[in-house]
Amino acid sequence: MAYTSISEIDNIYSAQEKHKDVAKHSTAQQRKKLLERLLAEIRSNEDAIQKALYHDFHKSAMETAITEIFAVEFELKQFIKHVEKWAKGKSVSRSLLFPNVSASLHYEPKGQVLIITPWNYPFQLPLVHLVASIAAGNVTMLKLSEFSKHTNQVIKKILGGIFKEEHVAVIEGEVNETTHLLTKRFDHIHFTGSPAVGKIVMKAASANLSDITLELGGKSPAIFDKNVSLERAVKNIIWAKFVNAGQTCIAPDYLLVPRPLKSEIEQLFKKELEHAFGTNAQHSPDFARIINDKQYKRLSDALTDARSLGAQLIAGGNLDERERYIEPTVLSNVAENNPLMTDEIFGPILPIVYYNQIADAISFINKKEKPLALYIFSEDSKFSNHVIRHTSVGSTCVNDAMIQILHPSLPFGGVNNSGIGQSTGWYGFKSFSHERAIADVKLMPMSKMFWFPYTEKTFKLLKWMKKLI
Template sequence: MDQPILSSEVQDAFLEQIFQQQKQAYLKQPNPSLAERKHWLKQLKTQLLKQQAEIARTISQDFGNRSQDETRLVELLPSIMGINYALKHLKHWMQPSKRHVGLLFQPAQAYVMYQPVGVVGIVVPWNYPLFLAIGPLCQALAAGNRVMLKMSEFTPDFSAYFQKLISEIFPSDLVQVITGDAVIAQKFTTLPFDHLLFTGATSIGKHVMQAAAQNLTPVTLELGGKSPAIIGSQADLVESIQRIAFGKCVNSGQTCVAPDYVFVPETQLERFIEHYQKTVHQFYPEISDNADYTTIINDRQYQRLKQYLDDAKQKGATIVPIYEQQDAQNRSLSHCIVYGVDSSMRLMQEEIFGPILPVITYKKIEDVVDHINLHPRPLALYYFGTQQQEQQYVLTHTHSGGVCLNETLVHVGQDDMPFGGIGSSGIGHYHGYEGFLTFSHAKSVFVRPQLSFMKFIYPPYGTKVQKMIYKWFLR
């Protein structure tokens, strides 16, 4: 779907116009009712369910190929589940939270009320363009906000379609989808939003945070990093491989929480390679003309991954391609195992974001933890094994945004758990109740009745009552 090319001045004016419209609409209706918020969410859900086929088709068109089942499983399903969860719990979330008042300040009441922050900006990446738009949109609307979403220029067909879809559900002063290139994205992040959520690369996240700082805009940064998988000393190797392979194969590894590399006991390397190859072949007997096999999003990303492999090979790594065929024209990149890696290789320095799995062997779990802690904190960590002491050692001696024990990816789909990174993998979190809180201002309210004993602490100081207060409370 081709979009008209507008001058930068017109684009800037349009962004500013939409922002001001939403700001004014928020000021006129600063605290939408429960019924209004539920109505917005139900409208969104209804249209997503109606448009499943077109959503999957346009996303597949942008990728070159992505299975419609994969889009339903990893984008539509969690989006609908998130909306359902918000609808079920929103009334409770909106209730003021009663708080304790100390004896010294009685009689009084205290509570926290949750207000919409105002106008929220959401920057959506290309790898999951529906789920990573609907997730934060759902929570921002549940919190009562106005929302502007900037879609990725690397998914032009879906972005244009989603813009049209949202315009048919919501007025522009409530939700507006913005398309356009990186210049538009940069301008978008300079708007004085009341909260800005960005999902994307760590390097770009730094620039987003700098832009937001000019307006003191609070940010939630959902970044990525190199999420490790660990096959523990007593893990079921075959079962662990199936779950790791699934996590790496979904979207051809173009997932921020995909297992980036894996630690394998040194005695198990050959078995790991053998069973990993078998498992991926079971998922995809071939990759040419396979409707289930997701291709790499664009030639730039395809060439980047090829460069990682060339760099690793030149520096002494062994590459085990799982398929003989490569289809550069259609960007079907074979899954690869890479072993004999070291820190000088690009694929061990940067997030891979593709179907390449480096393997590192180890003798002691302490060596694994030391390796992880020497590098930036990852968005996810995956441990496989039933040895409780080893599990707890990994949990308590590493930092990551989230953890799965004996599984990959699925923690992201749990609506009752916060999702977010730490350090280089992100700032803040959202999903479910934590998403509602992220897009709300928790306002403290102290209520004093007509009766008050505060006058006993007013000047002049040194009274008997004040001395009694010191005696009873300064201890």
């Protein structure tokens, strides 16, 4: 696979630098038409997208349709519907202190944007964030993962038929190409990936004081209450954990379950995993594979180490290196220093931790870095509210999992180690826009009240103003 050369990157960057004023002054209607063309191109290439994801992940056409294509088309429809309204800006309420000031917020493009995307959802993630950048009026360099080469080719074909490189350019490469990109001065950098790489991106951005959005990850817990529809909750966790073979940043990373439910939940996992994937998940048409040998080895080593140190196998555990296949696996009694309990798993392995008191479960969560997501399964709203009040996470979903990312009125993003900034929908438009404050003064200037020299009259005016606040 030919990567984008350093000289090509430099040429594209220069062309986009010259073109960003043109993009900035495009109308919302013009951007909407581009998004409509993009939607039409994706719809006409759905078969090609599904085939590409199968080659990269052994991902089923249905799973691609749900998790990759639908997510992008849904985002496009939201932007097509709202971009003209969002781009207009809005008036804000008047203040008694400023009776002659008309105040408003104006949304303008940040300018030159770099989007760096990962391999786990190689169609969804690049396109969802690109949609927001285009809608906001930016020029964009879209750096794709080197591990999803088949999907990359489809993306290049789709975008190349709509955009000139001076507006939107696809960049392919590894560490050298990404490192070179990060030496450039961008107005905004949007990165999705691990916290470790996120720190490198943030450090590079700081050299130019570039604005930044980081979508990272972490160990997202799912906590069960004793008052729960256990069978329904287990089925929900199985879908959320094992879709895309667990390679999802907001997948449940481990379960916290009341100890009295131990026997029942373990039997349910055995039964429901067989219902989901049959007696041999390797033959299931619905179960994906690990993206590459490096990730397979990381996961298989952690699983082997956990079992050697006494982890109890509840379900799964079979491996096939040739296919990079890891069976949907559920464990308990995993050592706390094992990578499965210290690092984000990002694979089809699910540890269960049993707790006695809710305070113990909350303490277990809070000892770790703040996660990207938290899932609560309970029929008792007091339990859910208690957990929400005593934890800090990017997003929370109660009695379901992973659907919060699709809600059109909610932002997606982490907190601290799991991310900085927000994305998707209106929040994505804001992320790629500068929210500019406009104070339009009518009649006399407000500052006239404080002109030099300061006098007793100035003091009285200040005293009067303090009564209004």
